[in-house]
Each structure stands twice: as C-alpha cells, then as structure tokens.
Amino acid sequence: MATKVLVPLLGEGVEEVTVIKWLKKEGDSVKELEPLLEVNTDKVDTEIPAPASGTVLKIMAEEGLPAKVGAVLAFIGKAGESVDVSSSQVSSVTASKVESKVESQKSAQAPATFDMRPSTDLGFISPVVAKIAAEHGVNLQNVAGTGLNGRITKNDVLDYVEGRKSKVEEPALSLSKGQAAQPATFQPSNLQPGTLIKLSPIRKSIAEHMVMSKHTSPHVLTVMEADMQRVAKHRSANKEIFSRDGINLTFTAYFMTAIVAGLKSYPIVNSSWSDEGVLVHKAVNLGMATSLGEDGLIVPVIKNADDLSLLAMARSVNDLANRARTKKLQTDEVKGGTFTLTNHGISGSLFAYPVINQPQCGILGVGAMQKRVVVIDDAIAIRPMIYLSFVFDHRILDGALADNFLMKVKETLENWS
Numbered sequence: 001m002a003t004k005v006l007v008p009l010l011g012e013g014v015e016e017v018t019v020i021k022w023l024k025k026e027g028d029s030v031k032e033l034e035p036l037l038e039v040n041t042d043k044v045d046t047e048i049p050a051p052a053s054g055t056v057l058k059i060m061a062e063e064g065l066p067a068k069v070g071a072v073l074a075f076i077g078k079a080g081e082s083v084d085v086s087s088s089q090v091s092s093v094t095a096s097k098v099e100s101k102v103e104s105q106k107s108a109q110a111p112a113t114f115d116m117r118p119s120t121d122l123g124f125i126s127p128v129v130a131k132i133a134a135e136h137g138v139n140l141q142n143v144a145g146t147g148l149n150g151r152i153t154k155n156d157v158l159d160y161v162e163g164r165k166s167k168v169e170e171p172a173l174s175l176s177k178g179q180a181a182q183p184a185t186f187q188p189s190n191l192q193p194g195t196l197i198k199l200s201p202i203r204k205s206i207a208e209h210m211v212m213s214k215h216t217s218p219h220v221l222t223v224m225e226a227d228m229q230r231v232a233k234h235r236s237a238n239k240e241i242f243s244r245d246g247i248n249l250t251f252t253a254y255f256m257t258a259i260v261a262g263l264k265s266y267p268i269v270n271s272s273w274s275d276e277g278v279l280v281h282k283a284v285n286l287g288m289a290t291s292l293g294e295d296g297l298i299v300p301v302i303k304n305a306d307d308l309s310l311l312a313m314a315r316s317v318n319d320l321a322n323r324a325r326t327k328k329l330q331t332d333e334v335k336g337g338t339f340t341l342t343n344h345g346i347s348g349s350l351f352a353y354p355v356i357n358q359p360q361c362g363i364l365g366v367g368a369m370q371k372r373v374v375v376i377d378d379a380i381a382i383r384p385m386i387y388l389s390f391v392f393d394h395r396i397l398d399g400a401l402a403d404n405f406l407m408k409v410k411e412t413l414e415n416w417s
Helices: 092-108 127-136 154-165 201-216 229-243 251-265 310-325 399-414
Strands: 003-006 016-022 035-041 044-049 054-059 066-068 072-077 219-227 271-274 277-280 286-288 339-342 362-366 370-376 379-393
Touching (some): 229 251, 251 286, 251 310, 251 362, 251 399, 286 310, 379 399
Antiparallel strands (some): 003 072, 016 035, 016 066, 054 072, 271 277
16 A cells, blocks of 8 residues: 655645645655655754655646645555545544644653654653753654664664754855855856846845834844954864864854853843833844855854853854755744844855844844954054944844944953853
8 A cells, every 4th residue: 555755844844835846746756765855944944854665656746835734745665555645634624633643742752853754653752862862953753773573772862863963064154244154155246147047035134134124123223243262262172172063163152151240231122122011031142154055054053052061062053054955944943032143154155134034133243254454552453353243133132232232242252261
C-alpha cells in the first residue's frame, strides 16, 4: 500500500506551508528520511524528508502553492503501484484534528520540537533522550533511530550532535540597509537588462516586514566606537580550548554577551511598544540576523540568552547559524525575539543604519573590525576598532537612555576580562 506524504506541523500556530521546490519528481526513487521537498512558513525554509523508501508515485502539491497541515503532498510506494487519489485530499476539519492531536501530544509528552517526524510518529522518547536533545537544541525529526522499531536512542542523538559540530562555521550576519542584505541573484553582474526577478516567499516576507517596520517606528540612530583589543586577546587565548568541545568561538558570541549586559543594566531596551503602554519583557531572547546567501536572510532567536555563559552562547550561535543554512530551523526558533544583532561587518561594511525587527525596541549593528590609530591617555596607539550602530524606537527611548545602553555594551567589550 502506498505511503502518504503529509504536511507536518512545523510550529505552534502554523496552519499551512508553501511548497517551494520538489527535490524529487514522479518516478524517482527515494530513501526513507531523504529530503523530498522544501516548504516555507514564516520565512523558514524547511526540508521535508520521505517517510518511507520507494518510488515517488504521484505528486499532489504544486510548487508555489500553499498546503494546509495534514494535507497530502505525495504518494510513495512500489514502482507501478496504483494510488487512490480520491482519498488524498485532507479536509480542513481533518487538518484541524491532526493539529489538535499533535498539540495534545506536546503537552503530554515532550517540547514542541519533539512532537512529530514528518508523516511518521517518533514513538517512545525516553526522558534521557529528550533531555540531551533539549540541551543541544536537537530537533528529533532529523535524527534517524537505530533502536527497536526505529526508536531513537541516546547514542543516536549524541552521534547527530557530533556530526553537526564538524560542520560549524562563523555565521555571516546582515540585516542592514544596502547590498549586504541582497541575494546574489540581485547583483548586476548576474542579471541581463530587462530581467524580471520572481520574488521568493522569503524575499516577499523580508520586504513586507521592512516596510512595515519603517512605517511603524520612528527610527533614530546613535553610534559609538569600541576598542576590541581585550576581546581579541581573549578569543585568541581561548579559541583552541573552545574548539576541543567542538565550538567555534566567534566574535558574534562576544557581541551577544555584551548586549545581554546592556539589557540587564537597562531593561527598558528589552521591550515593545503597545497602545496600552511599553511592555518590558521578562525573557531576554536575542535574534541574530543570518545570511542565507541567494535565499535572503533569517533571524533565528537564542532564547533566555541572559542565562548563558560565553561557552553556551557560542554553542547556540554555531548551532542556529548552521541549522539556518541547512534549513533545519523550526518556525518557533525565529519567533519571540526581544532584541536583534546584525553583524554587517562580515561583508566589510564599516557603518550601517539597520532596520528594527518589529515589534522590538531596537537593533544593534556591528561594523567590520579595523586597526586604527587612536589616542589613549595622551598617547598614540593602534587598536582593533569597530563601530556600534544602535537604532532604536524613539517612542520608547530618548537619546540619553539609548546612549547609556550603548555605552554599557561598549564598556563590556572594552573591559573584557
């Protein structure tokens, strides 16, 4: 009997996805858990793996069109096997039942990222496996089980974590105005005169969000310079030590940690505007704008960043950046941010005017690090310097308070011990 490929629940509140690209066509053979198609939801591109091995008998969903949770995307079975297309359309009622069932499973068993593998049930997940997966930010949908009846074991999760560590690299970040945020396909060298570039769902979402942000908040910019000598020395002294744990110690981890120090000193910056008043958030959830190359950019969020050490921060930065590029992020992992960092300096930019990621109060841009001549205690010195560009919502912050926050970030970097 042919296996149905269904639209999985990819996050809380997600009711439908858009089919971006089929990685297999009708008649192609496919192995279980091999990527079958790509879908998009809320700026997150996700690969949906095949629930079984066999031949793609029938594709039901067209590229560029939406499909509701629980709807049939395709059939997989033996070559030449017939499929009952008439029973393939899942009604909205059925889709709602699927979502309700998964929601009840979430509350009774495991966190949101553990709720289901596409078109298959994860089966029993032991508390040990769930704990290890939560600690390392592992989505169990992506882990192949080797236990009895395909059950996921502790070693399966640990092997997955080790394999992921070997792929870690410095995240390229950009959310500023200008070329750094533009896909390569938008560059003049790749285009012919008169070319019409079809907008991807991510590009549409970015455009709508940026326009909405500029129309929502009165953007104000303040800039300071920071001496990175102490941070650079600390990184050089500890990079090899961190690498023993499979962690790439990037400057991004230092920037995020400095932002946490600023938000702790001035909690009003960790807030959002509402008609009833300014909502100061309890949690410090830091977004980091991550470039996806030609696919645009995305802002994964490090939840409860104020609880993390530099080691844990670096691990989270590595993990989210890597999974963003490999399209393994969950929808919930790009939601709930309370402040955002954009490192436009990765592409060589010295100075930028970032756009606030609504509904947050502000966004911090970091320029490229350059050795410059500075005056320290009436003496000339050469130091690695960066520009810190803080764009804030003038409805919430006035200039003096914004400068106090930025000064705290600057001092944290300059006085790193």
